[in-house]
Amino acid sequence: MKKPYYITTPIYYVNASPHIGHAYTTVLCDTFARFHRFMGEETFYLTGTDEHGAKVEKAAREQGKDPKTYVDGIVPRFKDLWKLLGIEYDYFIRTTDENHQRTVQNILRDLEAKGDIYTSKYKGWYCVPCESFWTKLQLVDGKCPDCHREVQELEEENYFFKMAKYQTWLMDYIENHPGFVRPEIRRNEILGFLKEPLEDLCITRPRTRLGWGIDYPNSKDHVIYVWFDALINYVSAIGYTIDDKKFNRYWPVDAHMIGKDILRQHAVYWPIMLKAMGVEMPKMVLAHGWWTMGGAKVSKSRGNTVDPVELVKKYGIDAFRYFLLREVTLGLDGAFSEDLLAERYTSDLANDLGNLWFRLASMLGKYFEGKIPACAGDALLSSEKPNLVNLYHNVESAMLDYDPRSAVSYIWAAITRLNGAIEYNKPWVLAKDPAKREELARFLVMLGEWLAHTAVLLLPFLPHTAQQILERFKLKTDWTIENEDDFGALFLKAGTPVERGDALFPRLEEMK
Numbered sequence: 380m381k382k383p384y385y386i387t388t389p390i391y392y393v394n395a396s397p398h399i400g401h402a403y404t405t406v407l408c409d410t411f412a413r414f415h416r417f418m419g420e421e422t423f424y425l426t427g428t429d430e431h432g433a434k435v436e437k438a439a440r441e442q443g444k445d446p447k448t449y450v451d452g453i454v455p456r457f458k459d460l461w462k463l464l465g466i467e468y469d470y471f472i473r474t475t476d477e478n479h480q481r482t483v484q485n486i487l488r489d490l491e492a493k494g495d496i497y498t499s500k501y502k503g504w505y506c507v508p509c510e511s512f513w514t515k516l517q518l519v520d521g522k523c524p525d526c527h528r529e530v531q532e533l534e535e536e537n538y539f540f541k542m543a544k545y546q547t548w549l550m551d552y553i554e555n556h557p558g559f560v561r562p563e564i565r566r567n568e569i570l571g572f573l574k575e576p577l578e579d580l581c582i583t584r585p586r587t588r589l590g591w592g593i594d595y596p597n598s599k600d601h602v603i604y605v606w607f608d609a610l611i612n613y614v615s616a617i618g619y620t621i622d623d624k625k626f627n628r629y630w631p632v633d634a635h636m637i638g639k640d641i642l643r644q645h646a647v648y649w650p651i652m653l654k655a656m657g658v659e660m661p662k663m664v665l666a667h668g669w670w671t672m673g674g675a676k677v678s679k680s681r682g683n684t685v686d687p688v689e690l691v692k693k694y695g696i697d698a699f700r701y702f703l704l705r706e707v708t709l710g711l712d713g714a715f716s717e718d719l720l721a722e723r724y725t726s727d728l729a730n731d732l733g734n735l736w737f738r739l740a741s742m743l744g745k746y747f748e749g750k751i752p753a754c755a756g757d758a759l760l761s762s763e764k765p766n767l768v769n770l771y772h773n774v775e776s777a778m779l780d781y782d783p784r785s786a787v788s789y790i791w792a793a794i795t796r797l798n799g800a801i802e803y804n805k806p807w808v809l810a811k812d813p814a815k816r817e818e819l820a821r822f823l824v825m826l827g828e829w830l831a832h833t834a835v836l837l838l839p840f841l842p843h844t845a846q847q848i849l850e851r852f853k854l855k856t857d858w859t860i861e862n863e864d865d866f867g868a869l870f871l872k873a874g875t876p877v878e879r880g881d882a883l884f885p886r887l888e889e890m891k
């Protein structure tokens with residue numbers, strides 16, 4: 380039996396509310412998860428929240444809350460946004476979950492037993508206001524690189540993970556597995572980084588300095604470094620060290636989707652941790668780019684955040700999803716502006732897809748009492764099947780290659796062609812000639828079949844719009860297409876009443 384498809388977002392750090400960057404990663408993963416379910420595969424889509432560490436402790440204190448109460452208050456903001464965006468994840472992990480904490484401790488005991496952990500004195504510089512510990516190399520003119528204030532020299536004893544001893548192994552692994560870190564530019568970035576000697580990783584913080592973290596096993600004085608804790612979510616969520624059967628069913632993960640800013644943790648720390656644990660490598664670490672506004676990364680610290688909730692309320696879920704998937708190639712940076720989103724909405728959604736539906740449904744209403752006319756369907760099938768199957772394969776191979784932009788572009792090329800076919804065939808002229816009734820019926824059935832097939836293919840990308848179209852055709856909305864024969868069949872039944880309904884994408888000026 381085929382292993383279930385397993386895809387993850389990073390777990391999101393809860394020191395602030397979710398923004399467009401979080402929404403982008405989560406929509407991408409949702410689209411891949413939906414596509415694999417659509418192909419009839421069992422799928423496991425994991426997301427969640429990263430809840431430990433100094434920044435969360437500090438944010439909690441500023442609000443006069445204990446950290447757990449604080450994170451309990453933030454987590455629903457993420458869950459609510461995913462609900463608003465129609466995200467169908469299978470499991471939401473929190474690093475404060477008891478099972479996760481148990482797994483982290485099990486792993487550390489195991490790594491200690493294998494001799495991959497040692498204690499050492501660690502000298503560094505501490506910025507009190509930022510609560511950050513810096514190495515000498517990180518300081519800027521001897522001051523805190525974040526706030527430029529004076530720092531204090533500190534010496535502490537901590538636990539270290541022997542990362543350096545796996546450096547050569549990791550370089551070889553990445554060299555020999557070209558698809559492991561994607562895209563190519565990120566793979567080269569990591570290979571370049573690995574040319575410099577890798578340092579061992581300090582994986583604890585003294586409790587005196589950081590109270591909010593998972594206890595280090597066998598030491599009351601240390602908590603576990605937040606990144607070491609967080610990365611383990613990808614295996615703790617599927618039962619590592621607790622439920623072997625479940626773990627072996629889902630691992631290795633098919634894709635860790637991440638933003639390019641957390642590449643090093645995922646393409647260096649995490650593979651080395653897994654290697655030391657004796658666990659198989661992920662199939663892929665896939666880094667997407669950033670959304671920029673006016674040339675700067677959209678981020679909270681720059682104060683140029685885009686609120687996904689506002690955009691969804693204004694344009695609808697599917698328009699927002701469509702923009703994220705269509706505007707940039709996965710892996711590259713994209714320029715975000717509401718004008719661009721509004722432009723895509725009007726041209727691609729309202730004019731191309733919305734108008735195609737409106738024209739077909741109007742003509743069925745006008746010429747065939749709102750019903751699918753009867754005509755020689757078999758002839759239609761033999762002439763159109765190769766084109767339908769071709770579209771299906773193009774979309775499928777783009778998605779298996781993690782290129783949703785191309786997949787959506789193939790579907791839109793079909794929509795554009797259909798609008799062109801209406802102009803070319805002029806059904807309103809055919810309708811004036813009683814002798815051409817059969818020809819008119821054939822043309823509208825051909826359009827209807829194509830639109831129904833397009834709607835089925837759109838299910839993973841624009842689920843709400845696709846379902847709306849299918850419902851208006853009186854077709855089921857939960858399709859699985861496992862092969863080209865499933866897709867190359869006729870979907871419509873003669874005599875079915877088709878409901879024109881409201882505009883799929885109302886004009887923006889009418890929405891205000």
Ligand SMILES: [Zn+2]
Pocket residue numbers: 506507508509510511523524525526527528
């Ligand atoms: Zn500072």
